[in-house]
Structures are given as C-alpha cells and as structure tokens.
Amino acid sequence: MNEARVWNRLAARYDKSVSLFDRSYPRVRDLLREDLANRDQVLEVAAGTGQFTFELAQTVGKLTATDVSPQMVQRLAGKVGERASGNVETEVMSAYQLDVQDGSLDAIFSANALHVMETPERALREFHRALRPGGRLVVPTFLHGANWRARLMSWFLSRVSPFVAHTKFTATSLKQMVADAGFAVREPIVLPGKFPLAYLVADRVA
Numbered sequence: 001m002n003e004a005r006v007w008n009r010l011a012a013r014y015d016k017s018v019s020l021f022d023r024s025y026p027r028v029r030d031l032l033r034e035d036l037a038n039r040d041q042v043l044e045v046a047a048g049t050g051q052f053t054f055e056l057a058q059t060v061g062k063l064t065a066t067d068v069s070p071q072m073v074q075r076l077a078g079k080v081g082e083r084a085s086g087n088v089e090t091e092v093m094s095a096y097q098l099d100v101q102d103g104s105l106d107a108i109f110s111a112n113a114l115h116v117m118e119t120p121e122r123a124l125r126e127f128h129r130a131l132r133p134g135g136r137l138v139v140p141t142f143l144h145g146a147n148w149r150a151r152l153m154s155w156f157l158s159r160v161s162p163f164v165a166h167t168k169f170t171a172t173s174l175k176q177m178v179a180d181a182g183f184a185v186r187e188p189i190v191l192p193g194k195f196p197l198a199y200l201v202a203d204r205v206a
C-alpha cells in the first residue's frame with residue numbers, strides 16, 4: 001500500500017502544512033462535539049497527528065486513534081502522552097483492515113482522509129462492517145472537485161509535493177459514495193476554505 005509511504009514522508013511537516021488549509025477545522029470541532037456526544041466505543045481513522053483527537057476524547061467514552069502511517073502515529077502518541085489523555089489509545093491501522101470485531105463500534109470519525117485513500121469505497125465497506133447497526137460515521141472531507149479553483153490547486157499540490165487527492169469529491173459524489181456503502185446520510189454542511197470541506201454525518205443502516 002502506497003499511502004503509508006507517502007504519509008510517512010509528510011509526517012514531519014504535517015502540523016505546519018495543515019495550518020494552510022485548516023480554516024474549517026474550528027467549526028468541525030464544534031460540530032463533532034454535538035454529533036458524537038456520549039458515544040462509547042469510538043475509532044478515529046486516519047487521525048494524522050491529532051488535529052481532532054483531543055476534542056473527540058472530551059466528548060466520547062473510549063477513543064482509539066489510528067493512522068496507517070507509523071510516523072504520524074508516533075507524533076500523535078507523543079501528544080497523547082504530553083496531555084495525559086487517559087481515554088485515548090493510539091494504534092497503527094489501515095482503514096482497509098480495521099482491527100475490530102464486526103458491529104463492535106458506536107462511532108467512527110475520519111477527517112480529511114477519504115479523498116487521499118486509493119480506494120475509499122473499500123474503507124467505507126470496512127467502516128460499515130465495524131459499526132453496530134445505527135452506529136455513527138462522521139467523515140469531514142475536503143472537496144477537491146468542488147470547483148475549477150479547487151481542481152487546479154489540487155493538481156498543483158500533486159506536482160510540488162507527494163500529496164495526491166485520489167478522489168476529487170464534490171459534496172454530491174461524497175454523499176453518494178457513503179450512501180452506496182450502506183449508510184443513511186445527512187445532507188452535508190459545506191464549509192468554506194482554500195478547499196471547501198463537506199462535513200458529513202451518516203448512520204449505519206441495520
């Protein structure tokens with residue numbers, strides 16, 4: 001799998017580079033507190049270096065924060081240790097092969113990741129397997145296909161860095177892909193930024 005290799009290379013500068021694109025992140029933090037309040041067993045997939053992990057930890061029961069890149073997880077684990085977040089564990093884990101039992105999770109949160117995965121449909125099938133019926137999925141996702149400016153910037157980024165958005169989502173195509181994986185999808189909230197971001201909430205259909 002290429003993803004771990006690419007993101008290991010980006011890990012050291014991730015905190016700095018994400019600050020160029022994080023205009024929508026404060027609003028996502030507010031929304032996730034409402035949409036994931038009091039969920040007990042929660043998995044964060046593609047957590048990066050913990051851009052949302054600590055807000056999640058305050059609102060849920062037990063949080064396992066994971067990423068496919070060992071370098072990202074190493075940095076995340078360092079922050080978890082510094083902040084002594086007692087209900088957070090970290091693990092290296094691929095979205096394509098979650099190390100959890102069928103139907104065992106109350107919620108999955110995965111921010112800004114479906115578009116960088118080579119096969120997001122496969123990740124969504126795996127999220128469906130891991131969630132209990134009625135379990136909640138929250139996937140805020142950058143929309144690299146939202147308009148010509150986003151498509152151009154996406155192309156430019158892929159030329160000057162190892163970063164590639166494999167799927168250039170629009171809000172409609174994101175919603176459709178999540179629905180096709182067996183979820184009842186809420187209308188996404190589209191937040192402005194260099195790349196618009198679709199904040200999408202869905203529940204596993206039984």
Ligand SMILES: C[S@@+](CC[C@H](N)C(=O)[O-])C[C@H]1O[C@@H](n2cnc3c(N)ncnc32)[C@H](O)[C@@H]1O
Pocket residue numbers: 003004007008018045046047048049050051052066067068069072093094095096110111112113116117118
């Ligand atoms: C753009 S970063 C997002 C990090 C953080 N969630 C955020 O919102 O800033 C994308 C993350 O997805 C992870 N990733 C990419 N493919 C993955 C996969 N197949 N399984 C799990 N994580 C993956 C990368 O390692 C990287 O940390």
